[in-house]
Amino acid sequence: MVTRKKITGRFGSAAAGMLAATAGVSLAARRRAAARARQLELDETALRRTSLAHQQRMHWELLTRALDDPSLAEVMDPYDKGIPAERRRQFIYANAWYVYLYHVHQAGLVSRDELYAALREYFQSPIFREYWEASRHMRASLDADSAEARMGRTVDGLVEDIDAADTDEWWVVGTPPSD
Secondary structure, eight states: OHHHHHHHHHHHHHHHHHHHHHHHHHHHHHHHHHHHHHHHHHHHHHHHHHHHHHHHHHHHHHHHHHHHOHHHHTTSOOSOTTSOHHHHHHHHHHHHHHHHHHHHHHTTSSOHHHHHHHHHHHTTSHHHHHHHHHTHHHHHTSOTTSHHHHHHHHHHHHHHHHHHOOOSOGGGOSOOOOO
């Protein structure tokens, strides 16, 4: 009987060792898979940011060409044709600034408070306010749940706050919405 116990004990230890080794290998494989998944996610985020930066550069390039050449501005001019051409070009420029602010906020380069402060300043310009009103139909076509539509509603609220404010201290008007 003594001999049997020794053999059984050795097999039991070997089985426990194999089980521990298998568990260790399995855990290491899960960690590697999780690390690969995280890296893929980071790579996808980096690619998305790179693509967005490229899209923004292209948008600016196209707008610059339209601003430099009135005949090109007519190609993408979504504003009422009853508005004088010079004013419509100013609207295109105002849109470029608005899109710029939207993208720097989306990229995390500007906080919501900083964005709100910049918008508060921009909307002191009568031309910028006129642009905002003239582009209302474009915002109405956005998906209501999109980030761009939410920002548009935030700006609409800011404009209402500025109009309703009983102060000349425009830089304190309105409260930025919380995220």
